[in-house]
Amino acid sequence: MKALVLSGGSGTRLRPITHTSAKQLVPVGNKPVLFYGLEAIAEAGITEVGIVVGETAAEIERAVGDGSRFGLRVTYLRQEAPLGLAHGVLIAREFLGEDDFLLFLGDNFIVGGVSGVVSGFRADPCDARLLLTQVPDPSRFGVAELGPDGRIIGIEEKPRRPRSDLALVGVYLFGPAVHRAVRAIAPSARGELEISDAIQWLLDEGLDVRSTTITGYWKDTGDVDDMLEANRTVLEGLEHKVEGDVDADTEIIGRVRIAAGAIVKGSRIVGPAIIGADARIVGSYVGPFTSIADGVRLEDSEIEYSIVLDGSSIQGVRPIEASLVGRAVEVTPAARTRAAHRLVLGDYSRVRIS
Known part of the structure; x- marks a missing residue:
């Protein structure tokens, strides 16, 4: 099994920090968030890793190097523009070959790692296994709809009216059938190849798509509040x-x-x-x-x-x-400015000013 780590996004929600730095390298607990993901991949026993990079490629390559510090062998795959998660899979076709692979978003933070779900996929393979978690605001995420038997029956990206509160965590396990899916789908209204559309294609084709709902801590560290919350979680340990x-x-x-x-x-x-x-x-x-x-x-x-x-x-x-x-x-402190009270007081007034 290989791993594909997507680190090509521009991080618009973390600007102005990401005007000069890759969002995946912003630290929590004084360690870049990307490093937590790479460590989790190594702990799961995966050693061949492709990292999809974009305009911040040089910075990420300097930080990660050849991956040996994590016990990994890293190949960098250039994405000319952030055209969606499924596009990242599309351009990694040669690197991935016919191997099963773990797809991991480089700015995601999961407490407890991914060893358990990877081991389960190796023992009982399927065409796709998704990690889901309950969220209070599912309209921000890809959302999974489950049938009465608990199996996935539909996926929708950032729906206005979510059919469930189960969001797709930024960790996916795929067999080689997903390569047909990413070639078959068209760009969404926002001009991206959505991984949710690729998963829906697998479902429509009757392929074996399963899910695991996690209850541990997960954060998409895409904005400042999420970064601070992830930092809080790291420091608690x-x-x-x-x-x-x-x-x-x-x-x-x-x-x-x-x-x-x-x-x-x-x-x-x-x-x-x-x-x-x-x-x-x-x-x-x-x-x-x-x-x-x-x-x-x-x-x-x-x-x-x-x-x-x-x-x-x-x-x-x-x-x-x-x-x-x-x-x-x-x-530093701003220069002190003169403060004054403007008063219009009638006769015999009494005024107290702190």
Whole structure:
């Protein structure tokens, strides 16, 4: 079995971060979200991986390399434009051959990995197996409709009136029949080859399409709120470890990881939180569910439930929360502006101004 990882999307919902960085490389818990997927693939016993890349190809190739750090052999497949998930399968035809394969979206985050579902597919193959999960807002996703016997009878992409609350998770298992499906379908109204249309083609042809409903944590880290939520989930499993230089005037509460080379002075850090290598935290408060990346400078500031990327500087700003700060950003206080009250008061008035 092979794996196909789709990492060619432009990440419009994460702009402006993704104007200069691949969305799959935005970190949660100080590790790119793509790396969690690659680790899960390796844990499932798959070693041959094709990564579909687009305009951020160079950045992804620098980060992942040949895949050996993950125990993988990686082949890069160039997608000239983000033309849909099924288009990613279409251009990977030569790489995939007639092998069964795992299709994994590079910006998806699944707690617990995919080893179980991969093992099940190997033991009992079918033409397609989909991972589903219940969501409160199914109109944002591809949605599966199940029949009375629990088998899939229909798939619809981002329906206005969903027929169920079961969304397609960004993990699919396919046999070679899907190659006929992606060649047979036409672009959708938004000009993309939809994987949901390919799955519907398999259903219409009477092929064997099955599903597994997962109850564990899953996130499509496509926007800031989802990134912060995924970061929170990762940090909940953090182990306490302090390798950096922390002075006696600093208070550390709960599970906090401080990397070697980091310096913390006169600050209060409440976990779960992670501080990257060579970061410098002085006279500041770092609250729960915060990831501070390598080389960040935080002075006289307060921050919690946030992600700060490499090399950024925050000085004299408080409080910051629920924020995603990109690389090499400088955040400082604005110049003080003159404030004045304009009053029109009648005789004998009494006014109290705080």
